[in-house]
Amino acid sequence: MSLFRLDASIRTEGSVSREIADEVERAYLDARPGAEVVRRDLGTAPLPADLWTTAVAAGYVAEADLTPEQRGALARIAELADEVLAADAVVVGSPLYNFGIAAHLKTWVDALITDPRFAPGSTPLAGRPVVLVVSRGGGYGPGTPREGWDHGSGWITRILRDVWGADVTVVETELTLADVVPAMSELRPLAAEKRERARVDARTAGERVAAVTPAA
Numbered sequence: 224m225s226l227f228r229l230d231a232s233i234r235t236e237g238s239v240s241r242e243i244a245d246e247v248e249r250a251y252l253d254a255r256p257g258a259e260v261v262r263r264d265l266g267t268a269p270l271p272a273d274l275w276t277t278a279v280a281a282g283y284v285a286e287a288d289l290t291p292e293q294r295g296a297l298a299r300i301a302e303l304a305d306e307v308l309a310a311d312a313v314v315v316g317s318p319l320y321n322f323g324i325a326a327h328l329k330t331w332v333d334a335l336i337t338d339p340r341f342a343p344g345s346t347p348l349a350g351r352p353v354v355l356v357v358s359r360g361g362g363y364g365p366g367t368p369r370e371g372w373d374h375g376s377g378w379i380t381r382i383l384r385d386v387w388g389a390d391v392t393v394v395e396t397e398l399t400l401a402d403v404v405p406a407m408s409e410l411r412p413l414a415a416e417k418r419e420r421a422r423v424d425a426r427t428a429g430e431r432v433a434a435v436t437p438a439a
């Protein structure tokens with residue numbers, strides 16, 4: 224029984240995606256005491272950006288002709304793939320940066336897709352429960368000026384759910400910058416409401432994930 228926890232926020236203090244993902248993790252562990260949690264923190268320990276490009280280049284080279292660097296990249300990516308494939312459930316924290324997902328998270332996805340087990344057409348996480356926690360500084364709801372500008376959440380959901388086949392629950396919160404940006408101060412009550420809603424949703428998602436993962 225294990226939960227794979229992937230964080231991508233570049234903050235450790237004050238990170239809302241980490242706070243909400245903590246809630247998912249807590250609910251999971253409350254229901255499955257003693258379950259193992261395997262962590263990868265892309266925010267504090269990013270994968271090298273050339274991990275992916277090296278692995279892609281290796282795909283065009285005969286096995287016997289691979290360079291040591293290419294072999295190293297493929298081996299590293301195989302470890303990343305092992306890590307996620309070994310988990311019964313997954314929690315991903317995904318902050319919105321520059322209207323997209325964190326570059327570190329994109330590198331992780333791109334790198335995994337070079338592993339034969341994640342090759343296009345396969346569904347490596349078929350049916351696996353995944354909770355995607357999204358945090359956004361601004362507001363993107365219907366009728367707001369930035370409606371449709373979150374180009375990150377849809378993409379990462381597409382990969383997890385439609386490309387990899389996971390059973391994805393999305394927990395979102397936004398207006399996280401209201402507490403620190405004076406121009407957003409009147410949005411603080413709404414931000415607090417959204418944050419509390421996300422905590423409740425996170426707890427429900429964690430409980431659900433525990434309920435659908437196999438017992439020890």
Ligand SMILES: Cc1cc2nc3c(=O)[nH]c(=O)nc-3n(C[C@H](O)[C@H](O)[C@H](O)COP(=O)(O)O)c2cc1C
Pocket residue numbers: 232233234237238239240241317318319320321322323358359360361362399400
């Ligand atoms: C470099 C950077 C870029 C950001 N870009 C956006 C953005 O495009 N849209 C937005 O709504 N918030 C943006 N934010 C705010 C974050 O989405 C917000 O702080 C969110 O809570 C980050 O997740 P975290 O709290 O887990 O760190 C950005 C923050 C940083 C540091």
